[in-house]
Amino acid sequence: MLGEEQQRGRQILALARAASGEVDNNLSVDARAAFCLSLLDGVPHTGRIGLFTSSIEPLAVEERHYWTGVFYTLLLSAETRRTQATYFTPPYLANAVLDLAIGAGFNLAQHDVLDPAAGGAAFLSTIAARMQQAGLEADDIVYRLNGIEIDPGLAAISRSLIQRRLGETVAREMIVTADALRVKPLAAYNLVVANPPYGRLHVDELPDDNWKAIAHSGHINKYAVFTEYCFRMAKPNALLALVIPSSFRAGPLYDRMRSYIRSNGQVVALGSVDGRKDVFVDVAQDVSVLLVRKGASHKTSVPVSFPVLGLGEIEEPQRRRLPADATRPWPTPAPDGEVLGGATLADYGITVRAGYFVWNREQHRMAEEGDPNAYPLMWAKNVKAGKLCRPAAKKGTGIDFVTVDPTSSAIVRGPAIVMQRTTNTKQPRRLICSRVAPAVSKKWNGFITENHTIILTGADPARLKLVEALLNTAAVDARYRRVSGTASISVTLLRELDLPLPNAFAEAMASHGDDAEIAAVAAYGSGAKTRTTEHA
Template sequence: MVIPESKIRFNSLVKSLDTIAKDSENGPQRLVEAVLHAWQLQSYPLLAKRVSRQLGELPLKDDVNKFSLWLSQQSFNDAAFWLASAYATWVGEKRRTEQALYFTPPKLADRVIDDLVQRGASLTTVHWHDPACGGAAFLVPTAQRMAQALAGLGLASGEVLKRIERQLSGNDLDKALLSLSRQFLLMALYPHIKAAQRFPDFDLRNEDGLLPPPSKYQAPDVVICNPPYRKLNAAETQRYASKFKDVIRSQPNIYGLFIREALNVVKPGGLIGLLTPTSFLSGASFSKLRSRIVDLSHILQIDMLSDRTSMFIAVEQETVISVLRALPTLTHEAMPTDIHILTPGGTYENVGKHRLCNNGAPWAIPRSTADSALLDCAERSTARLGDFGYSARIGHLVAFRDKRRRFPQKPMDDAPRCVVPILWAGDITKEGLDHGRVQKKNRTDYFIEVSSLGHTSVISLPSVVLQRLTSNDQHHRLIAAPVPRCWQTAHGGFVAENHVVVLQTQPGNRWTPALMAKVLNSAGINRLYRSISGASNVATSELLALPLPPPRELDEALSRTEDIDEAIRIAFGLATPVTLRKKA
C-alpha cells in the first residue's frame, strides 16, 4: 500500500513535537492550542484575538510554526482532521486506546453526509446531532453545507449563523476536543463571522452521549456519528447495563451502545448515519443489537469500506457506513437494504438490494454483484456445518499462560509421560497440514506434555483445522487443512493453539476431513464467509452460521464432477445442466 505524502509529512511534524507534548500532563492540550493559535494568527485573525490562551513560549517555537504553516496549506477539513489526530497521537497510545481517539477522514465524513442528504435529510430546516463530536469531523462539513444552502436561499450572514446555531449540536467527554470542535466550527464559518461581526455560540456539551439528555433537550431529526470503539470494562458495563439491557450480551463494545442510543434519541422517522467497525454485522456479542436495529428501524443503506490503514490514524478496523430511518412503531420484519461497495478506484458500486435477517444471526452482505446471486441461492439452503456432522471449538493452548512443559520434538527417553503435538496456526495451509512448519525463528515448542490422552485439551476425533486470524484483505478468509488420521492416531491426538479453529467429526463420516477441507477452501464458500464475517478473526459462531450446500445435493453433484467449486455451484442451483460433467 502506498502511504499518502500528506500522512508522511504529518507523521514527521508530529514526531518533531513529541518532546514538548510529554513535558507535562496537559502538554498535548497546550501544544494543540499553540498550533491552533499560530494557525489562527495566520488565517483567522479575528478568532486569534478573541481567545486568551496561557501558552508561554510555545507559539514562538519553530516546530509549532512549521506545523501551523503546513496546516494552513491544506484544505481546511483535512487540516482539522490532522490537528485532531495530532492530539490523539500526543496523548499516547494508552489514553488514545482508552478514549478510542480515532477520527473520521473528511472523505468518509462527506460520504456519510451525502448518504443522509440523498435519503431526505434537510440542511436548511432540521436539527443534526453528533453524540461523540470531539474533533468535529461531522459537525464541520455539515455546518459548511448548511451555510452554503442557507446562503443560497438569500439569507444574510448573521441569519445563517443563527440558523446553524439552532440546527447543530454535539456531545463529548473530552474537554480539549470539545474546545477544538468549537474552534473548528468558528473557523469553518469564518467568512460569515467576519461579514456579520458575530460569534455564534454552538450547543456543544461536555456530557456522556450515552446517558439521558437534559429534559429541555430537543430530539434531533438527524443523528450522525463515528462512535468510539473499544470493549467496555466491568465497571462501565455495570453503569450502562440497565439502560441497554436489550442489546448488551457478553462484554459489549461501546460503539454498539451508541448505535442503540442513536435510535433512542432521534425523532420518530428521523435519519441516522453511522461510521463504525464491521464487527456488529456478524459478531455473536452483537446479536441482540442486530435484532433491535431491525425492530426499530429500516436499514436504508450499507456502504462497505476497505483500505483501512490509509483511512484512519493508528487503527486497523474494517469499516462500514450504515444509514437507518427510525420507525415510529415496532417492526419485526427487515426491509430491503441498498448495499454499496467502495472499489479500489475510490468509487462506490451499488451491488443491489439485500434483505438482512431479523433473528440475530450474522448479516450477510454481498461484496460484489456476483456475490448477490450467490447469497440469494445460499440463503435458501438451511444446511450448516452441523448437517455435515461437524462441531467447532477453539484451540485450548494459550501460549503465554500455559505452564505445561513443551518440547522441540517428541522425547524419546523412557520417562513415564504423555506428550502430544501442538498444532499452531502457521502449520495450516490450503495445501495441507505441515506440523512444525517454520514460521518463527525461535519457535521450539512443537510438542506438549499432558496429564493423559483423555485431557480436554487433547483432540483425538477426525478433524479439520483452520487459521483463526485472517483478514478481509486476504483473498481466502478460510484456510483449512485436514488432520491426517494416521498421524493423529500415531500420536494419540494433538493440542491446538488458541489461534486455531478445530472442526471435529465422528469416525466413519462420509464427509471426511479431507473432503470438508476442500469444501471450506473453495472459492464459493470463501465468498460466502467473507459476506457474513465482519471481524478479523474466524469466529466459531460465524462458521456455524455459514450457509452450505445441502449435503444430499452436494453429494450428488460430486458424483458428476470432481471440481469442488463447480459441485458447490450445482448444489446451490447456480450451475446450469449444460455444465454438468460425468466423472471419467
C-alpha cells in the same frame, strides 16, 4: 497497489508522527489545542513541523481540518487515545454518511443535528459547510448543530473548525465538554450522527442499566452503549447515522444489539467501508455505516440498501432484506447478486468444532513427550496456509504436550484441518488453515489443539485436501468477510458459509490445473447451474 489518495494519506501521517515529536510534552490542554489550530493560520514553522504544515497547506479545507485533529491526537499518549478511542472520521467518509442521511430525508434547511462523540468535528463541520451552501445564515446554522466531546482540547478544536468553515465567530458553544453517556438524553434531534468510541466496558463504568437492552453483561462494548444512547437522543422518526465496527453485523455476542436496533427502527442502509487499514489512524478495523430511522420495528419486507463506501466513485448499491430472525447476522450481499455456491461444509462431509485446550487456565496439564496420556499440542501459530500443519512449541524449539484422558473427544485422531480462530491486522486473509500432516496421528495416535483454533475433520482425506484448498482462496475469504465483521472466526458462521458444490469445485480444479483461486471463482459461477443435479 495503493491508490494515490491512500499513498498521500500515509505520507502525511508519517510527517505528522515525526512532527509530533517536536512538540513540548508539557503543554497544557488549552495550549496544545491552540498550537494545533496555529498550523492552519500560516504561522511559519521549521523542521519536521514545517514539513507537516507544508504537506497539508495545498489540501482542501476539510482535509486540513482533519489532519489538524489527527495531529492533536498524536500529542496524546497511546493509552489516552485507546481509552478515548480518538480515531477521526476521514472527510470522504463523513461526506458519504451525510449523503446517505440526506438521501433518506435529512433536511439541511430545517433539521437539528447531534454528534455525541464530536471530536474533530468531522460531521458537524461538514454539515455546517453543506448548510451554508444551502443558503442558511451562520446564526441559524450554529443553533442547529450540537455536539458532545469528552476531551476539552478536542472540544475547543472542534468549535474553532466549525467557525472557520462558516467564516465568522459565533457566540453559541455548539460543542459541550462532557461524557455523553452521563448527559441526560433529550430525544430532541432530527439526525444523530456519530463515530462512537469502541472498546470493552465494565458494568461499574456505566451510569445506568440501559446497556442491558443492547449488550450482554460479559461483553459490553462502548459503541453498542453509544448506539442505545443515540436512539434515546433522537426524535421519533429521526435518523441515526453511525460509523461503527462491523463486528455487530454477525458476531454471536452482538445478537442483542442487532435485535435492539431492529426493534427500535427501520434499518435504511448498511454500508461497508473499503480499506480497513486506511479508515482510522493507528487502527485496522472493518467498519460499517448504519443508517436507521427511529420508530416502529423493522419491517423485514422492506429491503435495506447495502452501499460500498470508499475513496472512489460509489456504485449503485444492492438492496436486500434482512433475515426474519432479528438476532441473525446481517450479511453483505455478494457482488454477483443471487448466484450462490449452494453448499456448506457439511456437503463436503466436514464437521467443525472449536479448539479444546485453554493453555493459560490449564498450564498444570502441560507435559513432556512420553508422559502418560500426553498428546502433542497444536497452536494457532503452527497453521500456515499451503503447508502441512505440524505441532511445534509455543516458545523455543521442540513440541508442547498436554495430558488428556485417552477417551476424551478433544483428541483428534483422524484426518483434520486446523484453522486459526483469530487473525491479526497484518494478515491479508481472514480464513487461514492447513491440513495436519498424516504422520502426526500415526506417531502419537492423535493430537490436541488450543482454543484459538478451529478443527475441521472428515473421513475422506482427498475431500479434506479439497476443502483446505477451497478455504484458503480469496473467493471464499471474501464470502466469509461479508457475513462476519470480526477478526474472530465463528464456528457457526463457518458451518453456514456458502461454498461451491463439491463436484463443481473438484471439476474446476481438474480443469484449471489445481489452481484453487481460479477454480473457486469458476465453481461459484457454475454452482447455480449444477445445484439441482447434484442434490437430486
